[in-house]
Amino acid sequence: MSALPGSAEGTAVTGLDSSPVDASPETLAELPPLTEQARAEAREIIARYPEPRSALLPMLHLVQSYQGYVSPDGVALCAEELGITKAEVGAVATFYTMYKRRPTGRHLVSVCTNTLCSVLGGRRIFDAVAADLGVHHDETAPDGSITLEHAECLAACDYAPVVTVDYEFYDQQDVGSARALVAALRRGEKPAPTRGAPLSDFRGISRQLAGFSQYGDAAATAAAVDTEGAIGPTLAGVRLAAERGESAPFLPAADRPPAGGAGEPRETVRPHGRSGDTPGKEAADARVRAADTPAEKAGAAGSHPDAPEPSRRSLADKDDGTDTPAGTGPGTSGQGPAASPPQQNRKG
């Protein structure tokens, strides 16, 4: 029924869709194991958060970095480590598009077919690539090289139409360039993304999303961060402003000297790793300590708020009333569903 050619019905991930992950004997026989290292890394993720369950999304990315999809073993591992049921893990895993229920090919090719990309050729790109691969949406080519999907808006409309491989951008594509890209991927090549780091593969990028470096050493990590790209549309306005000599009203660097204590940046001991490459266990402890350190109380020359800071929330307080006036609340923020549209089409 979907308007997209080849879209299997039931691919929408909603509360109605509870199909389980692939547990066929053939799949499981070929699956790389979830090692003890994976379990150790899962615990590292858990230690980053004040509440263990917050680790579930990164843990599922971690499972995919080992096995290429959310396997039955992966579900079990998350459930065990978090002390929740497998059904609870499954409910989460089936909610999010990025968690795959069948083994993914080496690369995940996503073609944006949302309105703007479609208007500029995204739909044609998807159809051409699907025909070349002989697959439909959310299917993997027989040689295991590529899983194809049509994607919803990838937040790169100024670069439309876009294709991503393992979520790295290949901007301003057309049917020819996208077909060439896919052909190269099938030959085992890794064409450079137009923006983003050198291509790795689906499992590599899943590792990054779990909060670990997918690279062997710091130099490689830095190189990935510093890869330049063709970012013309990003810079369109700022370059035009320079051309025209236009600028914002003058902004002083800082018109007030820092207070005593807030001096030059200095080397401090980093409490814990944010890139995930250091043990995270320390993090929870550091956070607990952070609120009550003598430094904090003595610090900032009295300008610092000494709010008592319990280390854990109390569920009992969850239903306390609000002092936010109903109807004028902060509403929503971010790029998700925003405020209600004007109710102009409402019938009297």
Place this chain on the structure above:
Amino acid sequence: MPLTPVLTSRWDQPQSWRLSTYERLDGYAGLRKALSMTPDELVTVVKDSGLRGRGGAGFPTGLKWSFIPQPKPGETPTGPAAMPKYLVVNADEGEPGTCKDLPLMMADPHSLIEGVVIAAYAIRCHLAVIYVRGEAVHAHRRLVAAVQEAYDAGYLGRDVLGSGYGLELIVHAGAGAYICGEETALLDSLEGKRGQPRLKPPFPAVAGLYGAPTVINNVETLASVPFVVRGGADWFKELGPEKSPGPKIYSLSGRVVRPGQYEAPMGTTMRELLELAGGVRPGHELKFWTPGGSSTPYLTAEHLDVPLDFDSVAAAGSMLGTTALMVFDETDSIVEATLRFTEFYAHESCGKCTPCREGTYWLVQILERLVEGRGTAADLDLLTDTCDNILGRSFCALGDGATSCIASSLQYFRDDYVALLPPEEQGRLGRSLRLEPVGAAS
């Protein structure tokens, strides 16, 4: 209206994402100044600046911060005031058309981090989380590296710049669900659950992450904060109208000559922005556009001179949203565009509320048969009826947003729908139109 790069001012520098570049260009000057102020002074400055949330709703940022319950001097705090506070950054950019926060995080991640530290200090919080859209691996990568640099340089950690104030910052990747851009769904997702919206109240300011007081701000909002602090409220208000001041990143895409990010004062018009972007592609003319993403009602060539600020766009019958200006010309079918947006909402509906879950499904069915030339005269009213049964009837605004493109396309381009009907159905429509005034005596 001139271009006024503020948030985008560093983007064209070599390795603009690195701390060394950021510091060379006055980076973290806002934080130093902020740490010399009290949290209450900071909230006041941001309130006075008139900064309104850049994530779509336009809620005043300083006011949002002031809703966080704080202990009163001399009293033992109880309830929410006694709990930890959290700052959560909504970096889950995914509304069709919206493409400003990802480039910002790629080009200048430290401006976001600086804004986070200032905001966290202002609301007296010691743990902040940036919830980045999972697919945005490039932005995530630069952000993780920048956070590491900020820790190493003492801008984050147990003792920020020797002030005694401590802040931990976690970069958390989502997993592909548009609904998680809705702030309460984002909180559930961050708690390791399905990203489904919560009923409000209680608002996150009282019961947010882990049931504790939480501020959720958009990326562009927080990246504006260091400039507000550095320049002061009056500086910020030099740009844009009094009630929606400041610079704004406008994202132009679609049928324009030079799509991209253009930072100009709030209240810049589409006519001015189109000129900056080189106009509609040669030989074609503008047909319809969105002021702020797919959830904001379409506007047309009649609206080119509407100042693009929160209040003016609302007065024109749409919403400023995320200033995601998708431009379509006369070769683009508005009904097909609307179908495609509606498919998006059907896919992204989280399934929690029946009107949205079922309604978006049925809207797709109706639009599909219209596009395929199988529609009936009654379908046009059926679309409106279905929208009426979704709008305002779900927990969050996703369902409301799904009706925007349908209602506005029917309002401005009803003839385009009629043209898709089989001839005999068009005839029926004609009769019913003739009959309508007679029956409309009520």
